Amino acid sequence: MKKTLYLKLIIAYLIFGVFGLIVVVTFMQQMTENRLRQNKAEELYRVATVLSEEDALRLYKNETSLASVKERLDSYARMLDARLQILNPSGLVVVDSAFPVDVDNPSTVEGFDMTMLNGSFFSVGNFYGQFKEDWLSVAAPVTMGYAVRGYVLVHYRASALRSTTNHLLDIDYILLLVLFLLSLIILIFFTELIYMPLRRIIHATEEYAAGNLRYPMPVESDDEIGYLAASLAYMAQELAKGEDNQKHIVANVSHDFRSPLTSINGYLTAMQDGTIPPEQYPKYLDIVLNETDRLIKLTNNLLTLNNLNTQGMILEKSVFDINAVIRRVVSTFEGSCREKRIAMELSLTGENLPVKADLTRIQQVLYNLIDNAIKFSHHNSVIKLETREKYSKVFVSVKDSGIGIPKESVPLVFNRFYKSDISRGKDKKGTGLGLSITKEIIRAHGENINVISTEGVGTEFIFSLPLADESAE
């Protein structure tokens, strides 16, 4: 793509120049010549008329002498740089500005016939063979009592006319050249405002394509080009972010897989080489099993998250009673609650609270939230579960009075692999993926999840679900 745009513009520019020249040379020349000829003819005709109505008429009436008429014709001929004649209708030359009067031996214009002019008051040619080159001739009749007695003719050299035309055309050519040069300004504008920025943008995209996503976009302007550049820069920035994210996730996954694998490997090696005696096997097998549990959970969570992302999550929505689901999920935690002597307090609105959502996914959400609440609660504490109906939505809250989340960590808890420092000691098995899965599910429903937490006091997660319109079901 290198130089084609520029080349195309140059070609367009040259075409413009060439066509301009052709137009000026053909049309302008024709038009100018016609116009000048017409003007000259009119001017000569006026002179011819004056002479025919005054001098020629008086001559025919014998009121003036041939010599004085000849003098008048001569002076007009000099003034107009023309040749003037008075002819009889038969073609007999009465007076001619080019020759002295010769009464005894008058010359004749052979074939002279004014009807041949066909209504036009001028003609261009050799005028019945009188001239060797082309002349512009006009004729004004001399009339006496309705009869044409003769003609006053004024001839003007066509070549003189042409040289005037050429002179005027020279001005046109100069103007055209000036215009052509001025239009170079467009070329300069194009180069500076479009071509150069485009090249810079292309260079930047090449850098991006080569993987250098942090290459600074060298174009900043307030027009469409600037917008294009900004969009590309934004795209590169987002790609870079995605790349960072990807690296971060891979690093986290590797780390989370490595630690349990290292400990499993360590214990099994110790068993094999006898460092751990057989009577202690049960204890260490328990630890190994725990670690494998954690690996299975991590793998499952990663798979869930991946599916949520790639398919944009396909929800199987149905109408179900959220209160009943909460009771069922809570019952699965009876064992761990008993262990930590934690009491679950349910304050559920209504007998039956129907929502329209994906049952399995919402079960998972509840499971993740209650699991966290128990994990991060102190012994002998209370966890409150509440459902409320508001604005045709159902709000579900899971509230504990556990360790809480440090203020600076609150915005991060929904991030993948995020675990707050204070929680690490309490929960070694956590993958840090539970809440990000939860958030993805709620968001797929077009709903929201929020967290309110105070370190050392407790945490509350509230999410919304659409209330099912029972009458519609």
Ligand code: ATP
């Ligand atoms: P997993 O859910 O895979 O077992 P996890 O519980 O550590 O791992 P998340 O559920 O995503 O991961 O929670 C992320 C972090 O948010 C937790 O590690 C913890 O630091 C904090 N957190 C979540 N819920 C609570 C809570 N109820 N009280 C205090 N901290 C919490």
Ligand code: MG
């Ligand atoms: Mg969790």
